[in-house]
Amino acid sequence: MKPGSVSAAAAAVLRRDLVLAWRSRGDMAMPVLYALIVATLFPFALGPDSALLARIAGGVVLVTVLLSMLLALDALFRPDLEDGSLEQLMLAPQPLALMLSMKILAHWLTTALPLIVIAPLLASMLHLPGHAIAVLVLALVVATPLLSLLGSVLVALTAGTRRSGMLLALMLLPLCVPVVIFAAGAVSAAQANLPWVAPIAWLGAALALILVLAPLACAAALRIAVDA
Amino acid sequence: MDTGFPSRDLQPHGQVIQPLGQSCALLPDSMMPNTTNTALLEARGLTFLRQDERVFGPLDFSLAHGEVMLVEGDNGSGKTTLLRVLAGLLRADEGNLYLDGEPLDRDRARGRMLFMAHHLGLKADLSPLENLRIASGLYGCRPRTTPANVLQKVGLQGYEDEPVRQLSAGQKKRAALARMLLIPAQMWLLDEPFANLDREGIALVNGLIEEHAEAGGAALVTSHGAVTFLHGTPRRIRMPA
Numbered sequence: 001m002k003p004g005s006v007s008a009a010a011a012a013v014l015r016r017d018l019v020l021a022w023r024s025r026g027d028m029a030m031p032v033l034y035a036l037i038v039a040t041l042f043p044f045a046l047g048p049d050s051a052l053l054a055r056i057a058g059g060v061v062l063v064t065v066l067l068s069m070l071l072a073l074d075a076l077f078r079p080d081l082e083d084g085s086l087e088q089l090m091l092a093p094q095p096l097a098l099m100l101s102m103k104i105l106a107h108w109l110t111t112a113l114p115l116i117v118i119a120p121l122l123a124s125m126l127h128l129p130g131h132a133i134a135v136l137v138l139a140l141v142v143a144t145p146l147l148s149l150l151g152s153v154l155v156a157l158t159a160g161t162r163r164s165g166m167l168l169a170l171m172l173l174p175l176c177v178p179v180v181i182f183a184a185g186a187v188s189a190a191q192a193n194l195p196w197v198a199p200i201a202w203l204g205a206a207l208a209l210i211l212v213l214a215p216l217a218c219a220a221a222l223r224i225a226v227d228a
Numbered sequence: 229m230d231t232g233f234p235s236r237d238l239q240p241h242g243q244v245i246q247p248l249g250q251s252c253a254l255l256p257d258s259m260m261p262n263t264t265n266t267a268l269l270e271a272r273g274l275t276f277l278r279q280d281e282r283v284f285g286p287l288d289f290s291l292a293h294g295e296v297m298l299v300e301g302d303n304g305s306g307k308t309t310l311l312r313v314l315a316g317l318l319r320a321d322e323g324n325l326y327l328d329g330e331p332l333d334r335d336r337a338r339g340r341m342l343f344m345a346h347h348l349g350l351k352a353d354l355s356p357l358e359n360l361r362i363a364s365g366l367y368g369c370r371p372r373t374t375p376a377n378v379l380q381k382v383g384l385q386g387y388e389d390e391p392v393r394q395l396s397a398g399q400k401k402r403a404a405l406a407r408m409l410l411i412p413a414q415m416w417l418l419d420e421p422f423a424n425l426d427r428e429g430i431a432l433v434n435g436l437i438e439e440h441a442e443a444g445g446a447a448l449v450t451s452h453g454a455v456t457f458l459h460g461t462p463r464r465i466r467m468p469a
Contacts, residue, residue, distance in 0.1 A: 002368070003364045003365055003368045003369050004364070004365070004366070004367055004368020004369070004412075005368075008365045009365050009366045011365065012361065012362045012364075012365025012366055013362070013365075013366070015362075016351065016354070016358075016362045019354065019358065020351060020353055020354065023353045023354075024353065082347070083347055083348075083349065083350065083351065083352065084345055084346075084347025084348055084349035084350075085349045085350070085351060087315075087317060087343065087345060087347070087349060088343075088349035088363070088366070089366065090316075090317065090338075091315055091316065091317070091337075091338055091339070091341060091342075091343055092338060092339060092366035092367050093338045093339025093340075093367065093368075094338075094366060099366075226317055227317070227318055227319075
């Protein structure tokens with residue numbers, strides 16, 4: 001790859017964010033531990049009735065993953081905005097939206113992927129049957145990038161404001177409702193031995209749409225944030 | 229030769245732009261490599277407003293290839309804002325900018341302008357070498373430069389693999405200077421490049437700017453102090469308070 005070419009730049013940004021995440025792996029472990037603890041709280045609160053837990057398991061794991069992702073989301077652009085690396089990224093002769101999608105990809109790999117990995121553990125703790133766990137993981141594989149991309153737009157929009165954490169949650173969670181409905185719908189359909197592909201296909205369609213639009217929106221919003 | 233400097237030095241708002249001393253552009257063309265008659269960067273009536281309040285302008289100036297210009301002004305006089313407008317990070321409210329004679333917009337500015345701001349844009353958890361590798365991935369690099377050899381040139385040998393977090397303020401600055409040497413931008417916009425540097429570092433910045441100008445590049449350097457460390461007597465733009 002020639003230095004300065006688009007592919008070299010994309011690789012450099014992706015590599016940089018992955019290395020940075022690895023250097024602070026303690027932060028990376030935080031959402032995973034959070035999800036683990038939250039999912040453990042439900043049996044304590046609701047009692048060890050395995051039929052009840054199995055019925056709510058899909059939804060609990062989905063919401064837990066969503067909240068855990070929200071924890072780490074604020075760090076997506078803020079450090080870069082604060083140390084000036086975002087400006088350097090904007091001044092580079094590369095398509096900003098593509099560079100930002102590399103950042104979002106790195107963020108997904110370092111926050112959502114570990115959550116997907118522990119999701120089967122959480123689900124089996126809550127007595128979700130095996131075939132439904134497989135559907136849950138598939139639903140998460142499609143739903144988490146969707147949440148990362150949705151979240152990235154809102155992070156970019158709130159990046160210029162101070163104390164954006166709570167604002168971000170208030171703005172993002174309502175937008176997550178359709179994602180949760182479709183993902184949980186697929187899991188409960190699988191539990192009831194009904195066809196579950198349709199809700200996942202809907203999620204996939206939404207992902208395709210937002211994959212194209214979110215980086216562009218992020219780029220526009222961050223240009224405004226740098227302006228401020 | 230006309231330096232491209234507008235004859236309307238006295239601006240409607242009482243702003244005087246003083247061409248002080250002899251600029252490199254007064255040298256015969258033959259002594260200036262890569263020079264053309266068009267100014268590298270030209271601003272006409274450049275004005276920037278923030279919430280309808282004038283931050284600076286209207287400013288008229290032009291910078292030829294091989295020229296270094298000093299932007300002077302007190303704190304808050306809009307020096308940094310001017311540099312950010314030139315870099316394409318902010319949009320000017322009025323006036324026009326030309327790069328090599330053609331209207332400058334954000335997309336044309338990208339990659340041709342180097343902006344060194346107060347925030348150096350270095351990742352604290354990465355080493356200088358890693359930071360420069362990212363820069364070369366994003367911007368490409370000049371012929372015959374590598375992240376390792378520019379670090380040597382700015383005197384950071386031995387610190388290549390230290391995390392930037394552990395470097396002193398001056399060393400961080402040097403790492404940012406190394407990036408200037410690495411990436412192939414013609415126009416340098418340097419915001420307080422002498423801050424945090426020791427005597428040797430100041431000489432280094434001067435040397436780098438001179439070399440860049442000799443190679444046909446141009447630089448716009450801000451300074452809030454009465455003292456400028458730039459060699460010679462560069463042309464000046466004075467930002468009114």
